[in-house]
Amino acid sequence: MSKLAASAEPPAIREDVQQQAAEWLTVLMSSEVSEAQQAAWQRWRAADPEHERAWRHIEAVSRRFNGLHRSAAAQALAGTQRKAVNGKRRQVLAWLGVAAGGGLLAAQTGAWDAVRTVRADYRTATGERREVILDDGSVLSLNTGSAVNVRFDASRRLIELLAGEILVTSGHGAGSAAPLEVATREGVVRALGTRFAVRQHDGTSTVDVLESAVEISPRDGEGEPMRLAAGRGVAFSRHAPGAPHAIDASADGWSRGQLIVDDVTLGDFLADLARYRPGVIHCAPEVARLRLSGVFPLDDTQRILNMLPNSLPVQVRSRTRYWVSVEPAS
Template sequence: MSRAALPAISDAVAQQAADWLTVLMSDEAGGQQRRDWQHWRDADPEHARAWQQIEAFSQRFGQVHKGAATQALAGAAPPAASHKRRQLLVWLGVAGGAGMLAAQTGAWDEVRTLRADYRTATGERRDITLADGSALSLNTGSAVNVRFDGKRRLIELLAGEILIVSGHGAGTGVASNAPLVVATREGLVRALGTRFSVRQQDGQSYVAVFESAVEIRPLDGIGASLLLPAGRSTTFTRRHAAAPHAVGIYADAWSRGQMIVDDVTLGEFLTDLSRYRPGVIRCAPEVAQLRLSGVFPLFDTERILNMLPNSLPVQVRSRTRYWVSVEPAP
C-alpha cells in the first residue's frame, strides 16, 4: 500500500509513538521498557502502522527526535521539501482593512513548534508578560510565536492551549491601536479587551471567554464573523464555528496549577490527565464509566493516580513510569 493510501494516524497515537521513541532513545530504556513498547505496538494495528512510519522516517534520515517523529506520523514531507512549499507555511502579513492575518498550515507544524518563541514540555506550565502588557499563560505541551510590532499584535498558537489577559499596547514599539489576534490552524480570534483561552485540537480550535468578548473568524469561512461574549465557549473549524455554549466553571483551573472536575467519567478524566504526563495512561473499559469529582494538583500526576483507589474501586498498575493502567480493583 502506498504512503498516500494509508489511513491517517490520529494525533493521540502519533503522540504516543513519539513518546515511546523518546523513551527508547533515553538512557533509561532497558529490557522492561522495550517489552512495554512492544506490548503497546502490538496492541493495536494503528500503533504498529505508526511505528512503521517512524522506522521508515528514521532509516531515511539516519536520526530522529520526538518532533520529527510526530511530523513523520502526521504524513509530513521530509526536510528536503521544496523552498516553494516552505514558503506556503509562513505568515502572509496583515490582510486587508480588517487588520487580521491569514496562516497557511501543514506538514511543518511540528518543526515550527520546536522552534517556537515560547513553548512548554508535557506537564509544564509557563506564564509570560508580553510587550504590550498582555499576560500569556501556556498550558502543558504548548507552543506559540509572538509577533508584536508597530502594525500588529499577533500570537500564533502552534500547539496546546493558552490563556490570555489582553493588554493595551503599553510596551515600546508596540501598536497600541492594533487588535490583539490569536491565530490557529483553523482561523483567527480577535480580543476585544478580554480574558480568554484558546486550545488547538485535532481539526478544530476551542475558545472560552471569561471576560468581555472575542471575535472569531474561520480561515475559509464565508459571511459574518462570530462574536463570542463572556461566559460562552465554542469550537470552530476552517469553515464555520459551532453554536456557543456555557463555559465550564473550572475551564481555566489549569492556569492555577489545578485540575478540577465535577461528576466526570474516569475515562474522560484520564484522557485529560494524560496531557500532563509523558507516556501512556490506559483505562480499562470496565471502569471507564465510573464517575468522580475533586481538585487535583497538576504538578504531581503520580500523586493524582495514587489517589484514585481512595475514592473509586480501581487499582493503578505501573509497568514503568511511562505505562500506567487503571483497572478494576481485585
C-alpha cells in the first residue's frame, strides 16, 4: 500500500448516523436510563459498522474533554441540557464539536455545522414545527430538525438554511425591494415573488416551487441561473442542478402537520417518518418494498406506527421508545 493510500482519511460519517449517535448519547446520559434502553443502544451499535464508527468517535471525543472522565463530561453536558430540553440533540453535537477542538471530528462529522445550528436565529427540535413572520412580512415555516439564520438589510434579504427543511412565502413589506434569497451549502435560491420549499441534504439541496418561480445558482456552477417554475422541483449540487421533475400537490403537507404519501415503499416511508421522532425506526428488509398510500398525522408518530398493521402484513415491535422495529407479521 502506498504512503498516500495509507494516510487517506476515512470517509465522513453520514449525517443521519451522526444524529442517531447524538440521540443515543442524550439517552444514555439520563439518570433514568433503563436496562432495556442500554440493550437497545447495543443493538443499534451492532446493526451497522457505520453506527459503531460514529459511537467510537463520540467515545474518543469524550476522553479528550479537558481530561475529564466520560461520566464527568456527561454530567457537565447534562447540566446544560436541562436549560433547553428540546434542543438536547443539537447541544450534544455542538459539545462534540467543541471537545474535538474543530479538528478531526469537525472534518469527519460536520461538527462545526452543528455548532452553528445551536446558535441559529430560529430552529426546531426533532418532531417540532414552527412558523415565523419575518420583518418584510415573509412567512417562514421550519420543518422538524431545522435551523436558519436570517440576515436582512437595505440591499439583501437572506435566509441561510443550516439544517433541515423550510417553506417560504415571500412578503412584500418594508424592505422587500431587495431580493429574497435562501442560501444552502450547495448554492442560492432566489425567489421571484413566490412560495417554495428548500431542504438541505448531505451533499445536495432540493427545491420544490409551489407558486410563481425561483432562480437557482449553484455555488461552483457556471453560466446563467436555472429558472424553476411552479409545480416543479429539482435537486442541485455545488456544481450544477439535476433534471427538474413534477412535484405532487402534497409537497408541503408537513407544514399542515401531515405526512402525505402516494404508492411509496414502506422503507422510504419509515425513513421519512424517522425524521419526526427521536431514536431509531428499523425496517426489516422482508417488508421494505411493501407499498402504501395515505395521509398521516405528524403530531402523533406512534399512532402512525400503530396503524401500519391495519393495512400491511407487518408487526411493530417497540423495544424502547427510542428503538422501533417494523417486521413481517407473525
